[in-house]
Each structure stands twice: as C-alpha cells, then as structure tokens.
Amino acid sequence: MWKRIIKTSLALYIPLLIFSLVWGYLQKDSLIKNMGEIQQRNILNKSYHLIDQSIILVKITSFWSDVKFPESFSEENPLDSTFISNYIRIMQGLDVYHQLRFIDLHGDEVMRYERFSPDSMTPAPLQSKIDRGYFQKGLTLSKGQIYVTPIELNRENGVLETPHKPVIRGVTPIFDNRNVQVGLAVVNFDMDKIFGLMRTRITDDNFYLLDKDRNVITTNLSNGILPHQSHMSPMDSSIKKRLELKKLIFPRDTFFMENGSLWAYQNVRTGFEKDVGMNRYADMAEIVSDDSWAILQETPHQYLRERLQPIRRNLILFNALTLIVIAIIAMVYARTQRERKNFLEQLQHQKNALVKSQAQLKESNNLVKSANERLKVRNRQLEDFNYVVAHNLKAPVTSMSIIVNMLGKSEDKKTMRELLPKLETISNNISTLTEDVQTYVSILNNQDLKVENVNLLLLIKNVENDFVENLLDEAPHEFETIYKLDAWHSIKCSPFYMKSIVQNLISNAIKYRQSDAESHIVFESAWENDKKVLYVKDNGLGIDMERHKDSLFKLYKRFHRSYSGKGMGLFIVKSQLEAMNASIEVESKEGVGTTFKIKFH
Structure with missing residues (x-):
C-alpha cells in the first residue's frame, strides 16, 4: 500500500513541482528584467551629466572659432584685454571650467588662464604643448571643427598633476582677420564634480564609466580615477579583472546575468552623432572625437538574493503545502484503488473463464468450418467424379453395346472387319478414361499426404x-x-x-x-x-x-x-x-x- 501511496504522490507532485519551478523561473526572470530596465533608466540619468557637460564644452569651444584674432597673434600681440577679462569673468561662475589656453602653431602657449579658486581664474605660466596628442590632432582640424579629447588625467609640464584631476578638452583652430590660422584654442573642463554625481548610489549597485577600450574611467568601488593612466592599486586591478565579462562581447545596449550579478550596459550618446534625431544638436559645429564612453551598472548577487528571497520563500511554502495535500489524496486514492483492484480481480477471473470458453467455442467452430469446407470440396469432387463416370463413360459404353449387338447379328465378314477396329478404338478410349479416373480417385483418396x-x-x-x-x-x-x-x-x-x-x-x-x-x-x-x-x-x-x-x-x-x-x-x-x-x-x-x-x- 505504501508503495502505491509513494507512486501516486510522485505522479501528482512532479507536475506541480515542474509548474512551481517554471512559475518561480518566470517570476525570477520578470524581476531581473524589471531590475535591468530600472538600471538602464538609472544609467540614462547618469549619462545626462556627461552629455550636458560635453555639449557645454563644445559650445564654449566653438565660440573661439568665430573670434577674429590679431595678425601675428602672440604673447606680445594678444587679444583685447577688456574682451578677455569680460569672458573670464563669465567663465568664473562655471565651476567645471578649469583652463583656457591659446597655443600658436609651434605648440607654445600664447595665453593661459586657469582656475585658482572656486570663484576665480587667473593667468598662469605658459608652457609648450608641442608633444601633446591633442595639439597634434588640433593642427589637422578645419575651420569650425571641434576636437573633443578623451577624458584624461591633467598633466602640467609633462607631469601628472597631483592630486589627480580628470579633464576633458575642447580644441578648435583660431584665425586672424585675414582668415589665416594663427593657432588653437583649448578649453579644459574639470570632470571631478561630474564624476561625483555619476558615482551616487541609489541602491547597492556598482557603477563603472568605461572608455572605448573598456578601461575604467571612474567607479564607485574605488577612489582611483583613470587608474590605467597612473598607478593601479590592487583594488583597481581586481576591478579590471572583474569586468572581463564573457557576455559583453559586442558593445551594444543590453543587460544580462553573469557571475551571479545583474549587469546593465549602455553606450553614452553625447549627441555628437548626426543621426540621433535631436533638434538641439542641429546647429552644432562639426565634432571630431576618437573616443566614446559607456556606463556599466552592476547589481551585486547579495542584493539580488535579497530581492529573490520572497520568491524562494513562496516556492518552499507552496511545495510544502502541496506535499501535505497530495499525501492525503494519495492515501485516499490508494485505499480506493485497493478495493477497486479486488473487485477487478474478481471480474477478471470471471472474464478469463468466459474467454476460455469462447476460445474453446471458437476453436470448435473453426474445426467445424474447416470440416465443412473440406466437405464442400469433397462433395464437388464427388460431383465431378459422378459427372466423369456418368457422362464420359456413357457414350463409349453405348457405342460398344451397339457394335457388339451389330456383330452378333451380322454374319458378313466385311462388316465384321469394319466394326472390329471401331470396337478396338472404343475399348482404348474406355481404358484411357479408366486410367484418368483412377488418377483422380488416387488424389481424392490420398488422406495421408506427405508434406x-x-x-x-x-x-x-x-x-x-x-x-x-x-x-x-x-x-x-x-x-x-x-x-x-x-x-x-x-x-x-x-x-x-x-x-x-x-x-x-x-x-x-x-x-x-x-x-x-x-x-x-x-x-x-x-x-x-x-x-x-x-x-x-x-x-x-x-x-x-x-x-x-x-x-x-x-x-x-x-x-x-x-x-x-x-x-x-x-x-x-x-x-x-x-x-x-x-x-x-x-x-x-x-x-x-x-x-x-x-x-x-
């Protein structure tokens, strides 16, 4: 009985278990999908900080491409001091504005302003930037083009500034009254404040801002900024190793599960592209940039486990209650089946007896049918035999009787010579017929046919x-x-x-x-x-x-x-x-x- 109860319980429970597992999987999948969409919206909000900063940089930089500089623009022949002073006074209120520099075509700075305090920007010693990549790139620009550099750690006189200061630069060629290029205008924006806003946590998520080579620019797991451009700490190395994700082969917007965490990846669309469909970028200068950014947001497995805990608890409760109900049903079912089995065994016994009787009757009927078929064949064969004897013997016997009668009455030797050959022919025919009949009879009488x-x-x-x-x-x-x-x-x-x-x-x-x-x-x-x-x-x-x-x-x-x-x-x-x-x-x-x-x- 217990064996039947266990079998019945398993038969009822396994489909429900599969249903509960599927339901749990769908609930988990739905939760992860919702969390992924929330993370993507969070990424989008964070990317707005970077987008707005980039657009402001482009607009400020492009301003200088339209300014007419003096002929032979140099340190001795600068711009109008009143114009520069008014411009600097306006820029002092923009706290991300870090530096403004004009560089001649030889890589030497002609004028340099940098932020001295949160409320002021002052002239600073001039430097040579001939060996800097952004200067070389700026020389290739046409009038009206803006070069937006990658986000880098600021260097002064070729040495990293300490404490480290992340900057993004806008570079544009400048021209004199004759429309002859006299140098480059370079605007530096300090990204530290923007990074602080982007590192802000809403939940226990981990934030990573990546460049096009997937180097970490900044993250909320470490105080290091652009660690690959300076000295990488063990924490920075661990973070870089952690971001070697197998499912992030192609740089497309997506979210996925890997290493127990939920990852959301989204490219930062700064609006430099011409196909973004945003009217506010329609009049923007032509942008040249050899870098791109992406935001990677991680929801750690500990936080996921906490969010999934109610689903697991409901699954366990459902399965426990299901097992109890199924066990009761299985016991009632087993008792009913045992009674039914006893009843069916009695019916089967009676049925077997009836089937046995039917089989014996069928066998007897088959024997009778077979005997009838054989009798039909034998009757037809006997009819054929009677026909042969009655029909085929009748004509020659009648003819022989007539000839014998004629021979008895005739004394003419000529008549006898004519009748005797006919009598012999009839005799041979009767002999042949007798042999044929004997062959047929032998077939009919062959009861023990050897097969x-x-x-x-x-x-x-x-x-x-x-x-x-x-x-x-x-x-x-x-x-x-x-x-x-x-x-x-x-x-x-x-x-x-x-x-x-x-x-x-x-x-x-x-x-x-x-x-x-x-x-x-x-x-x-x-x-x-x-x-x-x-x-x-x-x-x-x-x-x-x-x-x-x-x-x-x-x-x-x-x-x-x-x-x-x-x-x-x-x-x-x-x-x-x-x-x-x-x-x-x-x-x-x-x-x-x-x-x-x-x-x-």
Missing part, C-alpha cells in the same frame, strides 16, 4: 530441365523462365504434387505460346493477408474467359482446338492444390497471356 519444406526455386529449375528437348526441337523463338521469388522461396507442401502442378503450368505455357513473339513464364512469390501467394504468368495465346470461365478446371476441357491434348492438365492442377488445402484463380486475355494465382492456406 515437407520444398525449395520452390530448385523444384522449378528441375522441372524446367524436363522440357529442354522439346524446346530444342522446335523454337525459332526462345522461351524463358523468369524467377521473382524474393518475397519467399520455400513452401510446405507435397513435393510430388507441387512438381506435377509446375510441370502442367510450364507445359501449357510452352504448348500454347505465341509463334511470333519471345515467350516466357514468370514465377513470382508474394504475401497477401499473411498468406503465401504464387503468381504464374505467361504471355501465350490466352483463354477466352467469357466463353470458358465456368469450365476452366473441368475434365477434358480444351480451349484451343488446333492444338493436341486431352484437357486433363488444369483439372489435375486444381485437384492437387485442393488436396494440399490451396486454391487457384485465373485471369486471362486472348493474345496477351494468362495469370494463375495460387493461394496457400
């Missing part, structure tokens, strides 16, 4: 050899025996009768072949309704079935008067097949050929 497995192919070949001399004597055209015995090639039967049947069929095919065609006979085996069937086909003269259908297997029936024969062959074939519990059917068409279908029961 064995006969290789049909070998039997046909042996019979075929018996006709070699006949085929050599006459045959301008060849006669071919074709074998198609792939379905089966052996049959349990009387070898003597089977040989006689094959001899008759080959003999008829040879005798009644068409003189103007290559003749053949085909022996083809097949299965029909799980019974063995043998088709024997020839392309001989054929038989008029409309005329001879009912007399095909009668004794002394001939269908081609121009050929010699007794009309005994098909009669014997059918009798021998019936003796072996087989049957024969015929399809024939004059001028086409004949097909015999022998079914072995």
Whole structure:
C-alpha cells in the first residue's frame, strides 16, 4: 500500500513541482528584467551629466572659432584685454571650467588662464604643448571643427598633476582677420564634480564609466580615477579583472546575468552623432572625437538574493503545502484503488473463464468450418467424379453395346472387319478414361499426404530441365523462365504434387505460346493477408474467359482446338492444390497471356 501511496504522490507532485519551478523561473526572470530596465533608466540619468557637460564644452569651444584674432597673434600681440577679462569673468561662475589656453602653431602657449579658486581664474605660466596628442590632432582640424579629447588625467609640464584631476578638452583652430590660422584654442573642463554625481548610489549597485577600450574611467568601488593612466592599486586591478565579462562581447545596449550579478550596459550618446534625431544638436559645429564612453551598472548577487528571497520563500511554502495535500489524496486514492483492484480481480477471473470458453467455442467452430469446407470440396469432387463416370463413360459404353449387338447379328465378314477396329478404338478410349479416373480417385483418396519444406526455386529449375528437348526441337523463338521469388522461396507442401502442378503450368505455357513473339513464364512469390501467394504468368495465346470461365478446371476441357491434348492438365492442377488445402484463380486475355494465382492456406 505504501508503495502505491509513494507512486501516486510522485505522479501528482512532479507536475506541480515542474509548474512551481517554471512559475518561480518566470517570476525570477520578470524581476531581473524589471531590475535591468530600472538600471538602464538609472544609467540614462547618469549619462545626462556627461552629455550636458560635453555639449557645454563644445559650445564654449566653438565660440573661439568665430573670434577674429590679431595678425601675428602672440604673447606680445594678444587679444583685447577688456574682451578677455569680460569672458573670464563669465567663465568664473562655471565651476567645471578649469583652463583656457591659446597655443600658436609651434605648440607654445600664447595665453593661459586657469582656475585658482572656486570663484576665480587667473593667468598662469605658459608652457609648450608641442608633444601633446591633442595639439597634434588640433593642427589637422578645419575651420569650425571641434576636437573633443578623451577624458584624461591633467598633466602640467609633462607631469601628472597631483592630486589627480580628470579633464576633458575642447580644441578648435583660431584665425586672424585675414582668415589665416594663427593657432588653437583649448578649453579644459574639470570632470571631478561630474564624476561625483555619476558615482551616487541609489541602491547597492556598482557603477563603472568605461572608455572605448573598456578601461575604467571612474567607479564607485574605488577612489582611483583613470587608474590605467597612473598607478593601479590592487583594488583597481581586481576591478579590471572583474569586468572581463564573457557576455559583453559586442558593445551594444543590453543587460544580462553573469557571475551571479545583474549587469546593465549602455553606450553614452553625447549627441555628437548626426543621426540621433535631436533638434538641439542641429546647429552644432562639426565634432571630431576618437573616443566614446559607456556606463556599466552592476547589481551585486547579495542584493539580488535579497530581492529573490520572497520568491524562494513562496516556492518552499507552496511545495510544502502541496506535499501535505497530495499525501492525503494519495492515501485516499490508494485505499480506493485497493478495493477497486479486488473487485477487478474478481471480474477478471470471471472474464478469463468466459474467454476460455469462447476460445474453446471458437476453436470448435473453426474445426467445424474447416470440416465443412473440406466437405464442400469433397462433395464437388464427388460431383465431378459422378459427372466423369456418368457422362464420359456413357457414350463409349453405348457405342460398344451397339457394335457388339451389330456383330452378333451380322454374319458378313466385311462388316465384321469394319466394326472390329471401331470396337478396338472404343475399348482404348474406355481404358484411357479408366486410367484418368483412377488418377483422380488416387488424389481424392490420398488422406495421408506427405508434406515437407520444398525449395520452390530448385523444384522449378528441375522441372524446367524436363522440357529442354522439346524446346530444342522446335523454337525459332526462345522461351524463358523468369524467377521473382524474393518475397519467399520455400513452401510446405507435397513435393510430388507441387512438381506435377509446375510441370502442367510450364507445359501449357510452352504448348500454347505465341509463334511470333519471345515467350516466357514468370514465377513470382508474394504475401497477401499473411498468406503465401504464387503468381504464374505467361504471355501465350490466352483463354477466352467469357466463353470458358465456368469450365476452366473441368475434365477434358480444351480451349484451343488446333492444338493436341486431352484437357486433363488444369483439372489435375486444381485437384492437387485442393488436396494440399490451396486454391487457384485465373485471369486471362486472348493474345496477351494468362495469370494463375495460387493461394496457400
């Protein structure tokens, strides 16, 4: 009983377990998807800080591309001091504005202002920037173009400034009144405050700002900024190793699970691209930039585990209650099944007895049916025998009686000489008929027919050899025996009768072949309704079935008067097949050929 209870419980519980696991997976997937979408919105909000900063940088830098500088612009021939003072006074209120520099075409600074305090910008010592990448890149710009540099740690006189200061620069060529380029305008923005805003946490998420090479620019896990440009601490190295994500092969906006954490990746679209579809960038100067940024946001696995805990708790509670209910149902079901089993066993016992009786009755009916079939065949055979004896003997016996009567009354020797040969002919006919009847009777009386497995192919070949001399004597055209015995090639039967049947069929095919065609006979085996069937086909003269259908297997029936024969062959074939519990059917068409279908029961 307990075995049945366990089986029933498992049968009921496993589908519910699968359902609960699928439901839990869908709930988890939905939660992760929602959290990923929230992270993407959070990333978008953080990217606005960087986008706005970049746009302001571009607009301020582009201002200088339209300013007309003095001819031979240099330290000795600067811009109007009042104009510069007013500009600097305005820029002092923009706390991210770090430096303003004008560099001549030789890489030497002509004028340099930098932030001295949060509220002031003052002139600073001039430096040479000929070896800096942004100066080299600026020389390639055309009028009106703005070069936005990658975010870098600021260097003064070729040495990293300490404490480290992350800056982004805008570079544009400047021209004099003759529209001749006299140098470059370089604007530095301090990114430290922007990075502070971007590192702000909403939840326990980890934030990473990456460059195009996926180097970390800033993160809320470390105080280091652009560590790959300075000295990388063990924490920075660990962070770089942590960001080697397998699922982040292509830089596309996405979110995914890896290493137990939820990651959201999104490229920062600064609006420099021309296909962003934003009207506020329609009049912007042509931007040149060889860097791009992306934000990677991580939701740690500890926080995910806390968010997923209610789902796990509900799954456990559901499965516990389910097991209790299923156990009760299984116990009731097992008791019911045991009672039902006892009832069914009683019914089965009665059914088995009834089936056994039905089987015995069916077997008896089959025996009776088989006996009836045999009786029908035997009755027909007896009718054929009576017909042979009554019909075929009547004519010769009557003729013999008449001749004997005439011989008794006649004393004329000439008449006697004429009648005696006729009497001899009648006697021979009666003798032949007696032998034929004896052959038929021997078939009918052969109750203990010896049967064995006969290789049909070998039997046909042996019979075929018996006709070699006949085929050599006459045959301008060849006669071919074709074998198609792939379905089966052996049959349990009387070898003597089977040989006689094959001899008759080959003999008829040879005798009644068409003189103007290559003749053949085909022996083809097949299965029909799980019974063995043998088709024997020839392309001989054929038989008029409309005329001879009912007399095909009668004794002394001939269908081609121009050929010699007794009309005994098909009669014997059918009798021998019936003796072996087989049957024969015929399809024939004059001028086409004949097909015999022998079914072995």
